[in-house]
Amino acid sequence: MESTHLLSGSKKRVKIHPHTVTAKYATHTPFSPQPGVHQHFPQPGDEGYDDAPSFEDFGSFLEETSDRKRLTEGKRWPLTLFSSKDKDTASRPQTAAAGGGGETSDGGVKAAKGSGRGVGEQLASFGEASVSASRLTWVGLLGAALAHGCLIVLTRLATERYSLGPLFLLMVRSIVQLVSLAVPLHRGENPFGPDGYRIRLLCYGIAYSLSLCCAYASLTFVSPGNGTTTWRLATTGLSAILAFLLLEERLGLADGITIAAGLCGLGLVLLPTVDENNSDSPTDPVVFWKGAFGWSLSALAGLWMALALVGYRSLKERVGVGTALFTVSWTGCLLSPATLILLQEGWSWPMSAEAWGVILGLVACSVAAFLGMTHALTRLHPALVSASQSLEIPVAMLLHLAVLPLAPSAPEVVGNVMVILSVGWLVAMKLLPSRGAGRRQREEYEEILDSPIK
Numbered sequence: 001m002e003s004t005h006l007l008s009g010s011k012k013r014v015k016i017h018p019h020t021v022t023a024k025y026a027t028h029t030p031f032s033p034q035p036g037v038h039q040h041f042p043q044p045g046d047e048g049y050d051d052a053p054s055f056e057d058f059g060s061f062l063e064e065t066s067d068r069k070r071l072t073e074g075k076r077w078p079l080t081l082f083s084s085k086d087k088d089t090a091s092r093p094q095t096a097a098a099g100g101g102g103e104t105s106d107g108g109v110k111a112a113k114g115s116g117r118g119v120g121e122q123l124a125s126f127g128e129a130s131v132s133a134s135r136l137t138w139v140g141l142l143g144a145a146l147a148h149g150c151l152i153v154l155t156r157l158a159t160e161r162y163s164l165g166p167l168f169l170l171m172v173r174s175i176v177q178l179v180s181l182a183v184p185l186h187r188g189e190n191p192f193g194p195d196g197y198r199i200r201l202l203c204y205g206i207a208y209s210l211s212l213c214c215a216y217a218s219l220t221f222v223s224p225g226n227g228t229t230t231w232r233l234a235t236t237g238l239s240a241i242l243a244f245l246l247l248e249e250r251l252g253l254a255d256g257i258t259i260a261a262g263l264c265g266l267g268l269v270l271l272p273t274v275d276e277n278n279s280d281s282p283t284d285p286v287v288f289w290k291g292a293f294g295w296s297l298s299a300l301a302g303l304w305m306a307l308a309l310v311g312y313r314s315l316k317e318r319v320g321v322g323t324a325l326f327t328v329s330w331t332g333c334l335l336s337p338a339t340l341i342l343l344q345e346g347w348s349w350p351m352s353a354e355a356w357g358v359i360l361g362l363v364a365c366s367v368a369a370f371l372g373m374t375h376a377l378t379r380l381h382p383a384l385v386s387a388s389q390s391l392e393i394p395v396a397m398l399l400h401l402a403v404l405p406l407a408p409s410a411p412e413v414v415g416n417v418m419v420i421l422s423v424g425w426l427v428a429m430k431l432l433p434s435r436g437a438g439r440r441q442r443e444e445y446e447e448i449l450d451s452p453i454k
Contacts, residue, residue: 218295236266321375
């Protein structure tokens, strides 16, 4: 492979070999282009010729532009709508390693290969760190699913026993969560996000709060079980689609099949009971349209939540969990009263200490669930995060059976079992890698070390 360019009237001919690179300089009178040779730099007299760096200055030019790029990357329009910055940051260490001296890299390779077990030790250390972080992430996700299940039961208890409106509960929850302002202030961070990312953080907070408003408002028109199940089903399906469209993040085949099985389980939970199918009484049009409106609100809540998950996934390197919680809290303080007034939901104030205890438990569960989900978004696909939270449906069913022993229907039992199995299989796939995968990674790593071109 040959490459030619002009530098002060001299011609440089470069021959690249897998092991060596040679360069020859020769004078040429006048320049004549050669077929099949690509010209890399502008010629004298062309626009921008003086700005083009030479090979001698290319090292300092690269260092200068890399720092400048790091400072200005937030102001550039991303390739995708919510393009994540981790792709650029992940490529920098690889470029720096590849751009080092040839003797140093060759010596490092020989040392790694000469130790006999250098490859195995490196792979083992990488695997241990990855498994440890994955375990922490999945423990947080399962804890968030448990907190979500408790949240469903507490919300239903507050609305049925203490006659507290769902939107009122959301408003109180958002006001109490404003205490999270102390987290970014303690860390010396701007609670409204870093420069260049505040609008995207605001959009994330609005989408998350709108999702909660739609979900809590739907509880007035449909049963809490159906509303929550529809919300989770729509969130999981739409987050997979939006992550692919906006972030270009794809799910693996095994992950996609497991998530699809979980969604089928949620669909079985939503099937009507035998009594509802065999009902001969005419349906009241008002009741029908109220139910349709409630189902629509639940699906809309899933859409907003999917947008929020994908939005934070794109901000994971710039916005901390505490800042995200504060953003969701103050946007919820604005949107929940507006939704309450728009839907004309009745205002009721808790009059007993027991009711306030339920509200505080609701707030604690919501904060725990939010922290687990948001931390997991820094490492996992949004659809995987939402699919793991489907475990809240079986947890809520078991807790509800403990309070009110009502026998569930057969489709509901089968659907909940499918959800539990899908989430369990998902966790097992992530935390228990197969031996074949480890052997394949070792072979690929050794093939890179043996390659003549580094």
